[in-house]
Structure formats: C-alpha cells, structure tokens
Amino acid sequence: MTVPSGGDGEDAERVMAVLAERAAKLALPEEEPREAVLADILIFRLAHRRYALEMKYIREVFIIREITPVPGTPEYIAGICAVRGEIVSLVDLRILFAIPQKGLTDLNRVIVLTDGRITFGILADYITDIGTVPTDDLAPAEPGEDLIDERYIMGVADGQLTVLDAAAILADPRMVIDDSRQ
Amino acid sequence: MTGSDEEFERRLLETFREEAEEYLDAITEGLVELERAGASAGLPLIESVYRKTHSLKGAARAVNLRTIESVCQNIENIFALMKQGGTPPDAETYDRLHQAVTVVRMLLAWADDPSVPTTEVIAMLRESRLLLDGGKSVGAAAGPSPGQMAHPGQKDTAPEPKERGTVRIAAHKLDRLIAGADALLTTRLFLTQRMLELEDMFTRFSLWQWNYAQVGHDLRQLREATSETTGAALPPAFVLPLERTMEFLEYNREFVRLLQHDLGSHMRGTELDRSALEASTSEISDLIHDAVLVPIASILTPFSGFVREFSRTSGKAVEFIVEGGEVEVDRRILEAVADPLRHLIRNSIDHGIERPETRVQHGKPPAGTIRIWISPLTGSSVRIEVADDGRGIDGRVVRRAAVGKGLIGADEAGELTEDAAMRLIFRSGLSTSPFVTEISGRGLGLSIVEESVTRLGGTVGVVSTVGEGTTFTLAVPVNLATLRGVVVRSGRQIYVVPMQSVRQVSRVRREAILQQDRRPAIRFQGEVIEAIRLHEALGAAGASPLSDRHEQIPVVILSHGAGRIACMVDEVIRVQEIVVRPLGSQLRCVRLIEGAVILGNGNVALVLDPLELVQEALAAERSPLPAGPTGKVRRSVLVVEDSVTSRSLLQNLLERAGYYVETAADGMEGFAILKKHEFDIVISDVDMPVMDGFTLTEKIRANPRLARLPVVLVTSLDLPEDRDHGIAIGADAYIVKAGFKQPDLLDIIDSLMRGRH
Structure with a gap:
C-alpha cells in the first residue's frame, strides 16, 4: 500500500495528532462492548488507490467494451452503454473528485450504483475483493489525507481502506443532468 | 398476506379510476348536450346521464369511496326530479352539476383531501333539488323511491355491455406490450447482424480451400514418397510418422469440409427462421400499434365541460362543436396533443370570441362557435382544425407587437407577407392580447403548442380573417408506430436522425458550399439554407478526417416548422427501424439529444433531437467553414x-x-x-x-x-x-x-x- 506522503514536518504533526487522540481515547472510561454493525462492501482500485462501496447500493458489476460519449454533458460523465437493453450512464469519479491522474490505467470495470431513484455506473480499474466493515467503527477521514472530499467518505477501515459513501454520491445534485432546467 | 391484499386493493382502485373517468366524461358531455338542447333532448338523454351517475355511484361504493358515492347520490337526486318532468333546470343548476362533476374528479385525484369542497357542493345540490322540486311532489322530496332505485339497480353497477368481441385492457399493460414488441424488433435487428457475421465466417472457408489447394501438389508428392517403398530417399524412421500425418491431414480436410457443409445448412435454416421471425414480428408490431388507436373524441369530450366553464368565467357565450371525433389516433399522440388543443381552445375563447353585446353589434349571433373538425389526411396523419368565428387576428397588430417586443425590426415588419406575419404568433414572448388574463395571453402558449406538435412530427398552421374568425390547423401522425432513423457517422461517432424530420439525404460538392454572412450554407430547392457540421454542432470530440479528403460531402436536410438546416456528416450509413430509449435516470435531459438506440452490433448510438438542432443552428454564432482540404498529409x-x-x-x-x-x-x-x-x-x-x-x-x-x-x-x-x-x-x-x-x-x-x- 503506497500512501502519498507529504513533507516530513507534516508527517510529524500528524503523528502528534494521532498520539494526542489516542491519549484522549485512553482517558475515557471503557465503553460497553457493543455488537458491531457489519456492512458488506465491494473493494475496488481506482487511480492506484483502494476504495470500497457498500454492497447494498451496488446492482451489478461488469467489464465495459464500448462507451458512447454524450456530447454536451459534464466531463465526469464518461458516456453511456447498454446493459441488457437498458441504457446506463457512466461516471468517472477521478474527474468528479478531481483525483490527480497519473499513469494509464484500465478503467474498464463498471460498478452500477442505485438507490432506486437514480442509477448509474462508476468506472473502476479493478475489482479487488468483497468483504465486511464495521460501519459504526470507521475512522473519520482526515482532511487532506484522502484525495476525495470528506463529504463522500463514510470513513476509513483499518487505517488504509477508504469506504466511500454511496448514498452521498447518489444524492449529489451534480449527478443529475437536466438541461431542461436551465 | 397483507401485502397482496394491499396490492389487490390498489389495483381495484386503479381500475375504478379508469372506469370513473369514462363515466365522468359521459356525464359532462350529457350535461352540456342537455343544456344546449333544452327540453327537446328529452327523456332518453336524461335517463342516460342518470344511469351513468348511478353506475359511478355503485362503482364508488364497491371500492368504499363514500364521499364520491354521496356526491353522486345528490347528482342523481336532481336527475331523478328531471326525469319526472318538473321545472327544467336553470343555468345555475347546470353550473352546480358541472361543479359537482369537477369535485368528483378532484376526489379521484386527491382522495379525501380536506381542500376539496365536497360539503359545499353537496349543500348546493340539495338546495337546487328543493328549487326544482318547487314543492310539487312532497313524496319525491326525499329522493327517488325505492322502486325507482331498483330499476337501474345492480345490473348497472357492472360496466355497460360493450360491443361483442371487445375487451378492456389497462393502459399500462398496453404500454408493456408495445415495449415488448419494440424489444422484438431490436432482437430481429441483432439477428440480422448475426447472419451477416455468419456469412462473413462462411466466406473464410474459400480462403482455406485456396490455401489447401496451394499445398495440394506437395501433399501428392509426399503421399507418393510414403507409398513407394522403392527408390524413396526417406529415412525409414520418418515413413510411419509421415504416413500418420498424411492420414491426419486427409481427416482434417474432410473435417473442415463437413464443418463447412454443416455451417452452410445451419445458416440456411437460421435464415428461414429469421425471415419467419421477421414476418411475425412485423405483424405483431403493426397490430399492437393499431391496438393503441383510440377515437379522438376520448380527449375532446372532457373539453366541453371546460369550454363551458371558461366561457362563463370570461362572460362569453360559446357553443362547442366537435366533428369527426370518431377518427382514431394513437393514445400516446392524443395525450401529447391534449394540452396544445386545450390551449388553442382557451385562446379562442379569450382572444377570439367577442362578448355577446359586441357580437350583436357586428351582426353576429350572440353566442360564438368553436368548432373542432377532425379529418384523416393522406398517409398516416390526421388534420385537426380548431376554428372560431371571433374577431380574428389582425396582421398589423401582430407586426406591431413583434416590433415592440424586439422580435423583429420595424423595416423587417413591413416586408413580411401576411402568412409570415401570422406565423410570428408562434414566437415565444408574443401575445397580441392587450389584457393578460388568467386564461391565456401570457405569450408563451402558442410557441409551446408549436413545439409539442412538431415534436410529434406534425405541423401547425393558422389562417385568420379580421372580423370573421381564426382557424388553427394541426396535422399530426396517426401513430408513433415504428420510428425509422437515418444512421450517420460524424467525426468518430455514429448518430441517428429520426426520419420524420429528415427532408432529404444527398451529397454536395465542396465548391457548392456557400458562405452566407460568414456561415456555411447550401442551396436546396432554390433556397439558401444554413449548413452545420454535425459533430461540431454537438460539441463532440474527434476530428473528421474523411470530410477533409472527399470532394463530395454527405448532407442530411432537417426541417422543423419553417426552419431548415443542412447537416454535413462524414458518412450516411443506412436507414433503419429504431427503438428510441431514454438515456437513463441520470441523464434526464441532454441538449440536442433525444435518446439512444442499440444498433445491430450491440453498440449504442445517440438519437438527435432535430427540433433543438434546427433551433440552435439558426440561433448560434458559428465559425466559418475552412476553405477546403488542407493538403497536408497527416501521419x-x-x-x-x-x-x-x-x-x-x-x-x-x-x-x-x-x-x-x-x-x-x-x-x-x-x-x-x-x-x-x-x-x-x-x-x-x-x-x-x-x-x-x-x-x-x-x-x-x-x-x-x-x-x-x-x-x-x-x-x-x-x-x-x-x-x-x-x-x-x-x-x-x-x-x-x-x-x-x-x-x-x-x-x-x-x-x-x-x-x-
């Protein structure tokens, strides 16, 4: 796992912050052991990093062979494709979240997200694994640590897996393209 | 299970709503007819409306909608009195009856919303009944006697007996059938593509045969060498392996031949199946598209109530006549033209028809007439005329309004022909009515009318004579049937242009492209029309290398209303049946794109919106076309x-x-x-x-x-x-x-x- 590191000074500051947080935690009275709420997740790779999405928002996953670009849509709409006769639009999260692009990756896996109201696919480089995470025990995303805006992050599991907030992505007003509403 | 009970109840309610709509339409129509014809219409009509109300009441009771039931009961009471031949009801009573019908419609839409004035309407109906009754028959004051109730009784709660051989089918089921038929058409297209690929595969065998023939001589030599034991220079150790290889090659040749033969017969079989499928698919598709045809009267009937209401609120007397209501049109087209028609009628009442006193002064009958006349046109379209005998539209007023709104210049206005001036009323922002009333006159309506009709592939026209009246003429297709589209390539992408707005597909020589106001244009049917390069108009990526090389440029002439443009593309591929699909829940509405089509090879092509394309092309500032091929050979x-x-x-x-x-x-x-x-x-x-x-x-x-x-x-x-x-x-x-x-x-x-x- 490669974590892009900042300058040394910044790292030192972060170490101090983590230590301070731990100290604060230890000072608290021990909590009652709770039943962890586990959520099924799908882990994928995008722009050389690992991310996860909650399985309950995922309709299907497939490899894309052909994308039809739709002119006049924002750049983060990669285009459309047909899934068993249904047209599904595709979102490039790298552009939506302004993740700096380096190198050339496959980006030909599609994860179809839906909340019943809106459905679209997001492009990924590779589907790595499925697994579970305790949703109520995720570490908060540290500002600046991740390349993605914290609004779209549920939290970080095991200090290295960024669990994206599928509900927040689906509900993002930028996700609906409607030219009739000027 | 409660789930399925709820589902059952929901379906019952849905069925009731559809049924109720029909009853309400019939009641409204009956009321209008009764008031117009007066007593002469006589008992049969009263009886018919009475029975419709009664059936509606029964149906409402069956699904436990008590409020609707009680409003119906009160309407029924009034009709019961009319049947007995008492005082004929006055205009106010008719008003109240219409209001009661409106209340039932509201109840249908919003159930027991407290804002629906149910109690008020019931109180008014009761009051009317007392007036009508005039104390004549004390016994009847309590409503129809049980005996009278029994007559139209239970039998009528069941739907009216229909024509034999006709069944009722829910609209959503019909929609699903259409979608299914459309999916079959797509599958058929896929299959045609598969056949082409198979044929391609089959021809590869001839290449194999040629290659095999090339080594034929060598094989013969080898065969001789292995069979002739005498004088052969072959090392003995090679003889057996070589013999076996030769045997295998012989087996291999037979195998490939057999494979070729089998593939050939399978292809012939598949081709037969495909043509059978093609025939039956076409039949199913045609039949299903015919099945959705309904008489135009089904949308016009509710209008009579609305005409009555609006003419009353604007203090005008209007007679509403429909001719040719039996002409049948696709339900989806009717749904799309209902609003434009309603708007045209409103316009006629509000701007066209004069007040009774003014009409009399001009020697016209006090009541104005709005006449809707439907007639089938050649081909598969119908003409709908909305004519009034009102004051007409004055071309000078239109010109003045257009200049005032800055739509055209004053000098331009002078040069316009009368027809062209009249067309100005379809431009948004123009209303010639000096008073912006609640009903119409916001100056947007007519442009929306034109847009909705054009979207269906239809046209709108207007003819008007000052003092005599105005006639709007709509021509719309009878069915949406299977759409056809021109498949083109522009730049790197394939697009589909819906056939109904394509006037012509042709080629123009590069030199024939004119520069008009520094914008490319071509000459078409003696007229100079603007030309656009499709992928540029769309803002799509990708240069179009071919158009730079060829001397002749393929063009697709699009038209919308009076606007025409020429789309320059790189290639016109073919014309084919298309099933337009929405772009999904994310891309709700995209500029210039109407939807998508899945092509035979499984790829997705965008379907263009010709209307927006024409509008935008005529409005936009564009760069001039480069003079010609650059001459530079690109790597x-x-x-x-x-x-x-x-x-x-x-x-x-x-x-x-x-x-x-x-x-x-x-x-x-x-x-x-x-x-x-x-x-x-x-x-x-x-x-x-x-x-x-x-x-x-x-x-x-x-x-x-x-x-x-x-x-x-x-x-x-x-x-x-x-x-x-x-x-x-x-x-x-x-x-x-x-x-x-x-x-x-x-x-x-x-x-x-x-x-x-």
Whole structure:
C-alpha cells in the first residue's frame, strides 16, 4: 500500500495528532462492548488507490467494451452503454473528485450504483475483493489525507481502506443532468 | 398476506379510476348536450346521464369511496326530479352539476383531501333539488323511491355491455406490450447482424480451400514418397510418422469440409427462421400499434365541460362543436396533443370570441362557435382544425407587437407577407392580447403548442380573417408506430436522425458550399439554407478526417416548422427501424439529444433531437467553414488497446496532436487493419485477449511489408524481463503504464517518425 506522503514536518504533526487522540481515547472510561454493525462492501482500485462501496447500493458489476460519449454533458460523465437493453450512464469519479491522474490505467470495470431513484455506473480499474466493515467503527477521514472530499467518505477501515459513501454520491445534485432546467 | 391484499386493493382502485373517468366524461358531455338542447333532448338523454351517475355511484361504493358515492347520490337526486318532468333546470343548476362533476374528479385525484369542497357542493345540490322540486311532489322530496332505485339497480353497477368481441385492457399493460414488441424488433435487428457475421465466417472457408489447394501438389508428392517403398530417399524412421500425418491431414480436410457443409445448412435454416421471425414480428408490431388507436373524441369530450366553464368565467357565450371525433389516433399522440388543443381552445375563447353585446353589434349571433373538425389526411396523419368565428387576428397588430417586443425590426415588419406575419404568433414572448388574463395571453402558449406538435412530427398552421374568425390547423401522425432513423457517422461517432424530420439525404460538392454572412450554407430547392457540421454542432470530440479528403460531402436536410438546416456528416450509413430509449435516470435531459438506440452490433448510438438542432443552428454564432482540404498529409497511428477508456484517451491525445488515428480492441483486429491500410506507427497494449501485443509485434516483424513499421508497446507489465522480451522481439519503445506521461509518448512517437523518414 503506497500512501502519498507529504513533507516530513507534516508527517510529524500528524503523528502528534494521532498520539494526542489516542491519549484522549485512553482517558475515557471503557465503553460497553457493543455488537458491531457489519456492512458488506465491494473493494475496488481506482487511480492506484483502494476504495470500497457498500454492497447494498451496488446492482451489478461488469467489464465495459464500448462507451458512447454524450456530447454536451459534464466531463465526469464518461458516456453511456447498454446493459441488457437498458441504457446506463457512466461516471468517472477521478474527474468528479478531481483525483490527480497519473499513469494509464484500465478503467474498464463498471460498478452500477442505485438507490432506486437514480442509477448509474462508476468506472473502476479493478475489482479487488468483497468483504465486511464495521460501519459504526470507521475512522473519520482526515482532511487532506484522502484525495476525495470528506463529504463522500463514510470513513476509513483499518487505517488504509477508504469506504466511500454511496448514498452521498447518489444524492449529489451534480449527478443529475437536466438541461431542461436551465 | 397483507401485502397482496394491499396490492389487490390498489389495483381495484386503479381500475375504478379508469372506469370513473369514462363515466365522468359521459356525464359532462350529457350535461352540456342537455343544456344546449333544452327540453327537446328529452327523456332518453336524461335517463342516460342518470344511469351513468348511478353506475359511478355503485362503482364508488364497491371500492368504499363514500364521499364520491354521496356526491353522486345528490347528482342523481336532481336527475331523478328531471326525469319526472318538473321545472327544467336553470343555468345555475347546470353550473352546480358541472361543479359537482369537477369535485368528483378532484376526489379521484386527491382522495379525501380536506381542500376539496365536497360539503359545499353537496349543500348546493340539495338546495337546487328543493328549487326544482318547487314543492310539487312532497313524496319525491326525499329522493327517488325505492322502486325507482331498483330499476337501474345492480345490473348497472357492472360496466355497460360493450360491443361483442371487445375487451378492456389497462393502459399500462398496453404500454408493456408495445415495449415488448419494440424489444422484438431490436432482437430481429441483432439477428440480422448475426447472419451477416455468419456469412462473413462462411466466406473464410474459400480462403482455406485456396490455401489447401496451394499445398495440394506437395501433399501428392509426399503421399507418393510414403507409398513407394522403392527408390524413396526417406529415412525409414520418418515413413510411419509421415504416413500418420498424411492420414491426419486427409481427416482434417474432410473435417473442415463437413464443418463447412454443416455451417452452410445451419445458416440456411437460421435464415428461414429469421425471415419467419421477421414476418411475425412485423405483424405483431403493426397490430399492437393499431391496438393503441383510440377515437379522438376520448380527449375532446372532457373539453366541453371546460369550454363551458371558461366561457362563463370570461362572460362569453360559446357553443362547442366537435366533428369527426370518431377518427382514431394513437393514445400516446392524443395525450401529447391534449394540452396544445386545450390551449388553442382557451385562446379562442379569450382572444377570439367577442362578448355577446359586441357580437350583436357586428351582426353576429350572440353566442360564438368553436368548432373542432377532425379529418384523416393522406398517409398516416390526421388534420385537426380548431376554428372560431371571433374577431380574428389582425396582421398589423401582430407586426406591431413583434416590433415592440424586439422580435423583429420595424423595416423587417413591413416586408413580411401576411402568412409570415401570422406565423410570428408562434414566437415565444408574443401575445397580441392587450389584457393578460388568467386564461391565456401570457405569450408563451402558442410557441409551446408549436413545439409539442412538431415534436410529434406534425405541423401547425393558422389562417385568420379580421372580423370573421381564426382557424388553427394541426396535422399530426396517426401513430408513433415504428420510428425509422437515418444512421450517420460524424467525426468518430455514429448518430441517428429520426426520419420524420429528415427532408432529404444527398451529397454536395465542396465548391457548392456557400458562405452566407460568414456561415456555411447550401442551396436546396432554390433556397439558401444554413449548413452545420454535425459533430461540431454537438460539441463532440474527434476530428473528421474523411470530410477533409472527399470532394463530395454527405448532407442530411432537417426541417422543423419553417426552419431548415443542412447537416454535413462524414458518412450516411443506412436507414433503419429504431427503438428510441431514454438515456437513463441520470441523464434526464441532454441538449440536442433525444435518446439512444442499440444498433445491430450491440453498440449504442445517440438519437438527435432535430427540433433543438434546427433551433440552435439558426440561433448560434458559428465559425466559418475552412476553405477546403488542407493538403497536408497527416501521419496515421494505429492504437491497439483492449480497455475502452485507455483506447479513447490515447486516441484523443493523438488526434489533438494532429495525427490521424484508427483503433483496434486486440492484436488480431489490429493486424487485420494493418494488412488493409498504411500506417506510420503502431501503439499497442500487451495484455489483451485473442492476441496479445507481443504476438502482434512478432507478426508485424515477420511480415515483409510491415517489418520496418515502428511499434511502441504501452503496458502495465513493468518487470525488466517483460521489457527485455518486448525489445527482443522487435518493439521500438516500451512504456510502462504506471509511469505514463502524455508528453513522453508524443516525444517518443515524434522521434521514431523522424528516424523513419
């Protein structure tokens, strides 16, 4: 796992912050052991990093062979494709979240997200694994640590897996393209 | 299970709503007719409306909608009195009855919403009943006697007996049937494509035969050599293996022949099945599209109530006449023209028909007439005329209003023909009515009317004589049936233009393109019309290399209303049936794009919105067309990459850098393209299905014509062994994807090209 590191000074500051947080935690009275709420997740790779999405928002996953670009849509709409006769639009999260692009990756896996109201696919480089995470025990995303805006992050599991907030992505007003509403 | 109970109840309610709508339409129609005809209409009509109300009441009770039931009961009471032949009801009573019908409609839509004035309407109806009754028959004051109730009784709660051989089908089921028929059409298209691919496969056998014949002589020699024991120079150890190989080759030849034969007979069989499927699919599709035809009267009938209400609120007397209501049109088209028609009628009442006193002064009858006349046109369309005998539209007033709103210049207004001036009323922002009333006159309506009708592939026209009246004429298609579209390529993409707005497909010579106000234009049917390059108008990526090379440019002439444009494309591929699909829940409405179509090869093509395309092209500022072919020969690159996103990224990058780019999805496809066309360089991925990049490189190096072609491998394999292998088999450069930088690739290509020439 490669974590892009900042300058040394910044790292030192972060170490101090983590230590301070731990100290604060230890000072608290021990909590009652709770039943962890586990959520099924799908882990994928995008722009050389690992991310996860909650399985309950995922309709299907497939490899894309052909994308039809739709002119006049924002750049983060990669285009459309047909899934068993249904047209599904595709979102490039790298552009939506302004993740700096380096190198050339496959980006030909599609994860179809839906909340019943809106459905679209997001492009990924590779589907790595499925697994579970305790949703109520995720570490908060540290500002600046991740390349993605914290609004779209549920939290970080095991200090290295960024669990994206599928509900927040689906509900993002930028996700609906409607030219009739000027 | 409660779930299925709820579902059952929901379906019951849905059925009731559909049924109730029909009853309400009939009641409204009856009321209007009764008031117009007065007592002369007589008992049969009263009886009919009475029974409709009664049936509605029964149906409401069956689904436990007590409020609707009670309003119906009160309407019924009034009719019961009318049947007894008491005082004929006055206009106010009719008003109240219409209001009661409106309340029932509201109750249908919003159930027991407290804002629905149910109690008020019931109180008014009771009051009317007392007035009508006039104390004449005390016994009847309590409502119809049980005996009278029993007469139309239970029998009528069941739907009216329909024509024999007719069944009721829910609209949503019909929609699903249409969708199913459309899906069949798509499958049929796929199958046709498969057949073409199979035929292509079949012809490859002749290549095999030719190759086999080439070695025929050698084989014969070998056979002789193995059979002749005498004088053969063959080492004895080779004789047996060679004999076995020869046997296998013989078996192999038979095997391939048999395979060819089997494939051939399967193809003939499949072709037969396909044509059978084609015939039955066409029949199903035609039938189902006929099944959705309904008489126009079904949308016009509710209008009579609305005409009555609006003429009353605007203090005018209006008679509403419908002729030709039995003409049948696709339900979906009717739904789309209902609003435009309603708007035209409102306009006529509000702007057209004068007040009774004014009419009398002008020697007209006090009551105005709005007449809707439907007649079938040739082909599969109908004409709907909305005519009033009101004050008409004054061309001078329209011109003045248009100049006032800045839509046209004052000098322009003078030059307009009367027809052209009249067409101005369809421009948004123009209303000639001095008073903006609640009903109409916001100056947007007519442009919306034109837009909705044009969207259906129809037209709107207007003729008016001052003092005599105005007639709007709509022509709309009878059914949406199967749409056809012109499949074109512009730039890198395939688009489909719906056939109904295509006037003509042709070619123009490059020299024939004119410059009008520094914008390209062509001459079409003696008229100069604007020309656009399709992919540019859409703002799509990708240069169009071909149009720069050819002397003749394919054009598609589009028309919408009075506007016409010429779309310059790179290729007109074919005309085919299309099933337009929405772009999904995310792309709700995209500028210039109406939807998408799945083509026979499974790829998705965008369907253009001709209306917006014409509107935008006529409005937009555009750059002039370059004078002609640049003359500069562009370097060509073949990109071989299986990931669609990487492929288009590389293509975009190279095209922006000025190269002509073709693409392939694997080594096999890439090699086939290389054999057909000349390229200056190949950029290839390594890890690909069918044939990988290493094999492709080896094949290029082994081919005498291609041996010196530069090959750049762009790969995710970053081990030194892989790189060494790539260079060893003859790749000129090896770029690892993880460290890929766009300028680096361009630099490498540049230096390799320079080395070559």
